[in-house]
Amino acid sequence: MSRLHVPKGFRFSGVSAGIKSKANAKDVSLIIADQPCTAAGCFTTNQIVAAPVVYSRSLVPSTSVRGVVINSGNANACTGVRGMEDAKKMANLALAAVGGEDDESMLVMSTGIIGRFLPMEKIGNGIAMATSSLAQGEDAFLAATDGIMTTDAFRKVESRVMPLRQGEVAMAGMAKGAGMIGPRMATMLAIVVTDAILSPEAARQMLQRAANRSFNRISVEGHMSTNDSLVLLASNRVAVADQEISSLEAALEHLCIDLAKKIPDDGEGATHLIEIRVRGAATEDDADQIARTIALSNLVKTAITGGDPNWGRIVSAAGYAGRPIDPSRTRLLLNGFRLFDHGEPQPFDAKAVSQSIRSSKETTIDLEVGSGDGEATHWTSDLNAEYVHFNSEYTT
Amino acid sequence: MSRLHVPKGFRFSGVSAGIKSKANAKDVSLIIADQPCTAAGCFTTNQIVAAPVVYSRSLVPSTSVRGVVINSGNANACTGVRGMEDAKKMANLALAAVGGEDDESMLVMSTGIIGRFLPMEKIGNGIAMATSSLAQGEDAFLAATDGIMTTDAFRKVESRVMPLRQGEVAMAGMAKGAGMIGPRMATMLAIVVTDAILSPEAARQMLQRAANRSFNRISVEGHMSTNDSLVLLASNRVAVADQEISSLEAALEHLCIDLAKKIPDDGEGATHLIEIRVRGAATEDDADQIARTIALSNLVKTAITGGDPNWGRIVSAAGYAGRPIDPSRTRLLLNGFRLFDHGEPQPFDAKAVSQSIRSSKETTIDLEVGSGDGEATHWTSDLNAEYVHFNSEYTT
16 A cells, blocks of 8 residues: 555544453544644434434534544444433543643544443543554554454555645545444444645535545445444645635545445455446436445345346346436446346347456446436445355344 | 135136246246126336336226236346237237137236246247136136246235125235345236225225235335236125225235235245334334335344344434434334333343244334334345345356
């Protein structure tokens, strides 16, 4: 992996506080701005929502956030009044530990098992340790990344650097994936830091648009978590001219897409990352919904698992997405092979298509559904028996 | 199994015409009314819709239907213009074979592999054979049932008899399930016959309401088929008084529920039939959507597979169903054990709950989501590695 471009104005740490059962696994992370920074966030829309989400989303957008404290190993979800108190206490412990003022705030994220109260003594010790090991740069950034992981098989980080008139802007993001083990509810967490100067409203808009085309367009099995959180922190060091804002937004979108794709790429038991590109829909939202419906079909997923060019499953999933499609203009390409066009099956070399699926970790589905301008891309993982084994293990 | 109550006025047959690859497997069925009968239907809402569905749904409701001809082994779906011609030809062959008049019509259903043209010679031979073996009564009814099956592990039939003032009304239904093998798209087909006197409009309304609470509330993996068809044929022998109509409708609803439940009970690889009862929603439609969302969660399914009382997966699925719930009033019972109440985890004997899941083929989930009157029940199957193996086998 090439070196990460870690923006100025932040320190990071990740330590092991004994919350996870595995010895020495990092489970408390801090991402701390040297000064109060601009913060924006996107959160799960689940009505059953974890306490740290309720707490953090009430604080953003803002210009007075000092950072984020994150624990893995316990989601602090479905924990009622006590859970809310614990989330607030966790934030306040971290804010105090890093010398934050009363008018500053600390965001909080949790991921891991649902329905258990946070082990507050371990959380407190972890925050103290994490505070004393805060550092700048890539190694510290990666330590923080390790601290937010649960069942991830690999670290998920991305960075970008953009030359602007007033200097170079760096952007770095970390994410944890939506794998499950036993009773642990998956939680997608992601934090992006940048040294650009951003207003809270600019940060909010930019992040929401980027999320809509990245984290909101991935799935593993489509079970929406109680804890999903994505935040953007800006340390406000490098000025962005008005005419540069759209480039910065594009960079953030691409960074988020690359980060987000790593999540289904690391889906439990996954042997394929499936990219589903829908074009020709009436609107982008229609295209998104059609791509999502295909992505959530167990029959589509298992066909890809088996290297089976089973186009009937794909076009029929598009047909029940609840958005208009024109069957007579529907065209399906699988890894570039045309399997269905104008409502009719096309002759194709099934062995060659199967071989192309089997020989690559990535599968692409291109589906045209009409003559509209709406297009969207969704990423998902295939479905293997290993996923079922993982998630049906009795562990409560 | 107790004897079926097969209504008067119909003859049935099921024969082997060599459409399925398995030798001697029945694959052409006829259900024929002695006289033109009342017919109503409910069909898939998939925009990618098979030719026989397009053909049959244009003919109902009606008073001049002579019956249904069904083949298994080929879905006649995604077959374009030729598929439409084949469906019509198949219907006309059957209508002529049973001596139907020009002003009468024949419904047609197909189930099996997608994207291949119907083998019309075999279809024609099958119709001829089926016509010559038409008979009344249970054995013939069961032969017809066998002819519509694809990957079903067992026959799905139900019947009822209701004493009315003018005589006894019988009602008998057959269905085939939504299992998949290799490239075969699942198709739910069901036919219910009765000797009650029904107007087309009464039949249509009664069937739609029954379907909404039965076939529309089951799922295996939630992939909507291109061929789903449910029809009701009434031979108009026994008069139904106005005040008896609601009892007849209730009987039809219960028959349809019992028939529909057999489909997830026979889901591929399924080891549990999961009954999800949602109460306290604002409307029945909200309750339906919440129950459906829980049913479609792979995480809920795999938890039941593993005997894991993982209530966090269930309540979080309810939370993303897109319908209002009141977390502070949410209460979850699993097989009668209270696991979550008023937004807080409840102490419970995890071993006892697990044992109750493992020791029974049926699992019940009772979820209260607020104080409204809306309630609905959904039935689904659990998710096993066997399902994944079946559906990822390379078979094209």
